[in-house]
Amino acid sequence: MTARPPAHRGEDRATRRPLRTALLIGATTAVAALTAMFVIPDANAAASTLGAAAAQSGRYFGTAIAAGKLGDSAYTTIAAREFNMVTPENEMKIDATEPQRGQFSFGNADQIYNWATQRGMKVRGHTLAWHSQQPGWMQSLSGSTLRQAMIDHINGVMAHYKGKLAYWDVVNEAFNEDGSRRQSNLQGTGNDWIEVAFRTARAADPSVKLCYNDYNIENWSYAKTQGVYNMIRDFKSRGVPIDCVGLQTHFTGGSSLPGNFQTTLSSFAALGVDVALTEVDVTNASTSQYAGLTQACMNVSRCVGITVWGVRDSDSWRSSESPLLFNGSGQAKAAYSSVLNALNAAGPGPSPSASSSSPAPSTSSSPSASPTPSTGGASKIVGSQSGRCIDVPNSSHNNGTRVQLYDCHGLTNQQWTYTASRQLQVYGSMCLDAAGSGNGSAVQIYSCNGQTNQQWNVNSNGTITGVQSGRCIDVWSTANGAQVQIYDCSGQANQQFRLAAL
Ligand code: XIL
Numbered sequence: 001m002t003a004r005p006p007a008h009r010g011e012d013r014a015t016r017r018p019l020r021t022a023l024l025i026g027a028t029t030a031v032a033a034l035t036a037m038f039v040i041p042d043a044n045a046a047a048s049t050l051g052a053a054a055a056q057s058g059r060y061f062g063t064a065i066a067a068g069k070l071g072d073s074a075y076t077t078i079a080a081r082e083f084n085m086v087t088p089e090n091e092m093k094i095d096a097t098e099p100q101r102g103q104f105s106f107g108n109a110d111q112i113y114n115w116a117t118q119r120g121m122k123v124r125g126h127t128l129a130w131h132s133q134q135p136g137w138m139q140s141l142s143g144s145t146l147r148q149a150m151i152d153h154i155n156g157v158m159a160h161y162k163g164k165l166a167y168w169d170v171v172n173e174a175f176n177e178d179g180s181r182r183q184s185n186l187q188g189t190g191n192d193w194i195e196v197a198f199r200t201a202r203a204a205d206p207s208v209k210l211c212y213n214d215y216n217i218e219n220w221s222y223a224k225t226q227g228v229y230n231m232i233r234d235f236k237s238r239g240v241p242i243d244c245v246g247l248q249t250h251f252t253g254g255s256s257l258p259g260n261f262q263t264t265l266s267s268f269a270a271l272g273v274d275v276a277l278t279e280v281d282v283t284n285a286s287t288s289q290y291a292g293l294t295q296a297c298m299n300v301s302r303c304v305g306i307t308v309w310g311v312r313d314s315d316s317w318r319s320s321e322s323p324l325l326f327n328g329s330g331q332a333k334a335a336y337s338s339v340l341n342a343l344n345a346a347g348p349g350p351s352p353s354a355s356s357s358s359p360a361p362s363t364s365s366s367p368s369a370s371p372t373p374s375t376g377g378a379s380k381i382v383g384s385q386s387g388r389c390i391d392v393p394n395s396s397h398n399n400g401t402r403v404q405l406y407d408c409h410g411l412t413n414q415q416w417t418y419t420a421s422r423q424l425q426v427y428g429s430m431c432l433d434a435a436g437s438g439n440g441s442a443v444q445i446y447s448c449n450g451q452t453n454q455q456w457n458v459n460s461n462g463t464i465t466g467v468q469s470g471r472c473i474d475v476w477s478t479a480n481g482a483q484v485q486i487y488d489c490s491g492q493a494n495q496q497f498r499l500a501a502l
Contacts, residue, residue: 046344050325050336051084051121053343054305057298060122061343062307064089064279067108069315070115074330079311085166086116087124087278087307089317094128095135097157101149104156113164124278124307125161127169127213128154129197131184139185147189151200158204169213169246169278170201177216179227194231195240202241213246213278219258220267229268236271237435237442246278249293250309252318257282257289262296267476269302270487271440279309281316281323285335290325294339298346306339378415380408381424384462384496386478389414390432392445393481397427400435402444405475405482410502418499422455422467423448432456434486437469443484462496463489473497 047053054061062085069075079086090096091108098104116123129150141149158168171194176182186193194212201210212232217225228245235242245268251257258264265275277297282289297303310316314328325336381390383405391406392413408414416432417425424432426445431454433446448454455467464473466486472495474487489495 046340048340050082050340050343053340055084056344057346059297059303059343059346060085060305062086062121062124062305063311064307064309065112065116065311066315067091067111069311070111075311075315076115078326078330080119083121085122085124085305085307086112087126088112089310090133092125092127092157093133094130094138094153095133098138098153099135101135101137102152102156104160106160113161117164122166123164125157125165125168125208126278127172128157128201129170129186129193130172131182131186132173134185142185142188144189146185147193147196150186150189150193150197154197154200155204158201158208161208162205163207165205165208167209167211167244167246167276168201168205170210170242171197172213173215174212175214175217175224175227175231177222177224179223179225179230181227195235198235198241209243209274210241211244211246211274211276211278212242213248215248215250215279216255217245218247218249218251218255218261218264220260220264222258225264229271232268232271232273233440233442236273236438236440242273244274244276244304246276248279248309249277249281250279250318251282251286251289251293252321252323253283256286257292261293262299263476265296265300265303269300269440270476270485272438274302274304275300276304277306280306281309281318281321282335283321283323285313285323285325285333287335287338290335291338291342294342298342378417378502379499380410380414380502381416381464381497382408382500383475383478383494384498385493386475386482388478388480388482390416390473390484390497392426396445397430399430399446400444402435402442403432403484404480405478405484406480415502416499418456418458421450422457424456434466434469437466437471437486439471439485439487441469441471441486443473443486458499462498464497465489 047056050061061083063079063083065079065086066089088109091112097106097109113123138149174182174194181187198210214228217228219225232242232245268275277293294306297306308324310324312326312328312330313319313322313324316324325333327333386405388405389408390403392401393404395413412427415426419425425448429448430445431448433444434453435442435444452468457465457467459465465471469486471486472489474485474495475482
């Protein structure tokens with residue numbers, strides 16, 4: 001008798017070889033006979049809990065847990081069965097963990113930590129620096145005293161959980177709806193407070209992933225989303241330690257699932273960070289919105305998991321909107337099935353190789369550099385997919401201005417001269433420049449300096465690759481204003497660019 005090989009959940013059925021199909025058909029008679037006696041486990045069977053279903057694609061499915069409810073067995077039964085990641089709903093916040101300055105208190109947080117880890121669940125820390133739920137003593141501080149208090153708080157709490165947590169929401173909700181910084185007492189200590197928080201956190205516990213977390217950043221065309229995106233891009237380009245962005249995904253209180261949610265997730269991910277849906281709830285638990293938000297995560301390999309903000313509707317901070325997956329009696333709602341089905345249908349998920357730190361890009365064919373275009377003078381750089389040109393916004397001459405796609409018009413801010421030293425010069429003295437070498441690094445203009453991040457190979461396969469990074473010039477949209485980055489060469493159309501006569 002031959003054992004049936006375990007099929008990988010992410011296996012694409014369409015790619016299975018005919019030979020294997022033939023073998024399976026051939027075996028059908030024998031299998032049919034055997035099933036009369038044994039139940040043969042089907043490796044492709046759908047998982048029956050949220051955590052197990054998410055785990056099939058390497059993701060997690062979590063919930064917020066309140067310490068005060070751990071004595072409620074109806075609550076803990078569901079939570080222990082369904083989830084494999086836990087976020088303490090309030091117990092790791094600043095007021096809970098440092099009620100008096102310099103006096104830390106971890107009783108309730110540890111209760112949740114122990115409950116979760118004893119059941120094999122992981123824990124997400126939430127949150128170290130936030131304008132809200134500050135203890136009274138912190139609310140009244142400002143300036144350098146508050147800055148130091150924030151640093152001391154991060155160090156104190158992270159020391160207690162060093163090596164124990166999967167993620168930390170280092171900074172929570174630091175932006176206004178218009179994309180500017182929220183005017184909190186922390187912001188008043190100086191615009192660098194967020195990066196100081198992240199640098200402090202990395203030094204305190206290098207083992208935990210450090211996240212920025214916010215709400216209303218799910219719609220890609222919303223100003224707040226762009227504000228946060230620009231900060232993450234800036235952090236990545238300057239080496240500020242950040243590993244992930246948490247999108248709270250509160251589709252309650254008037255918000256709903258935007259059609260471009262997946263674009264938002266993949267755009268953040270392209271900067272070289274993981275993304276996660278961290279506090280999901282949906283007004284009246286709309287099945288289509290729950291399915292859609294789950295599917296968006298499944299479609300983005302660096303979307304590492306989903307957390308709902310509570311177990312039953314009666315546990316929700318917005319219980320009047322009945323926004324969760326279980327009703328007050330603990331029964332699964334229709335939205336539960338829509339989420340479970342989307343998780344079960346997912347292909348392979350977050351892969352470690354998706355990391356931004358992988359040194360060498362892989363290309364499907366190895367390109368060779370082609371000679372300088374015969375015009376000899378300036379060229380336009382045209383994206384094959386968009387038909388649009390690489391353009392310096394507003395004809396800026398400022399170092400660090402990120403280039404974009406724009407309708408070709410042939411003016412000087414779209415005129416590039418490919419030199420013998422492989423620079424792409426604009427305005428005579430400035431060069432196309434990679435702001436970093438990782439996936440998602442911005443492509444910008446900078447004063448020519450002869451370094452390898454300003455050298456480009458114009459390849460015969462239609463790509464332009466950075467000499468320093470080996471990665472391809474890439475855009476994630478064809479629209480006017482689409483920003484240009486470098487990314488692992490994928491052979492796809494959004495990485496096809498040609499130098500053409502003006
Ligand atoms: C909420 C909790 O659910 C409530 O119990 C508490 O009273 C207020 O905070 N964004 C966040 C979460 O990051 O910490 C908030 O949690 C919900 C909004």
